[in-house]
Amino acid sequence: MESLLRPFDLGPTQWYVLCHLAEEGPTPQSALVHTLRVERATMSGIVAALVRKGYVEQIPDPGDQRRKILRLTAGGEELWERLPxxxxxxxxxxxxxxxxxxxxxxxxxxxxxxxxxxxxxxxx
Structure with a gap:
């Protein structure tokens, strides 16, 4: 898995986050922690990397400003279409x-x- 993703500068967990967002749409970051069964700190690092790369953006949850909703950017959608x-x-x-x-x-x-x-x- 890592060898397939290396040319795209992605790790496996980053791929799973992109996959979830591409298939399920905007998702609370806390829900991804549960879905992917990772610690909150781990997810924060993964999300920070994807935001830095321009693939994911964090938006405030309209129902709870403390929560963050994750969604693919246009660059993330374009990348997802090219990924194996x-x-x-x-x-x-x-x-x-x-x-x-x-x-x-x-x-x-x-x-x-x-x-x-x-x-x-x-x-x-």
């Missing part, structure tokens, strides 16, 4: 030659395990 999808690349390599039925079963097992682990130890 490293997840697709990883999956293609990992599952090459594995029948689709076996892949679907593996995904079901992993999803169920993740749900049980999350329910057992939810993040605050």
């Amino acid at each position: 999808d490293p997840v697709d690349e990883i999956l293609a390599i990992a599952f090459e030659g594995v029948p689709q039925e076996a892949q679907d079963h593996a995904i079901d097992v992993l999803r169920a395990a993740t749900e049980r682990l999350t329910a057992h130890h939810p993040r605050k």
Whole structure:
């Protein structure tokens, strides 16, 4: 993943933030902390880097001026259109030659395990 993103000067977590904003639209920064399961300080650094690069902007939440809403800039949208999808690349390599039925079963097992682990130890 890192080798695919290196030419774009992005790290994996930066890519996930861009992906979320591109697919879901403007999002509170605090929601991304929860969604990506990172610490607030980590997210602050990631967002600061993306803002500095001109890909993301922070706007005040109209309902709560203390909260920040993140959204892609025009430059971020343009970058997103050019970026390769490293997840697709990883999956293609990992599952090459594995029948689709076996892949679907593996995904079901992993999803169920993740749900049980999350329910057992939810993040605050």
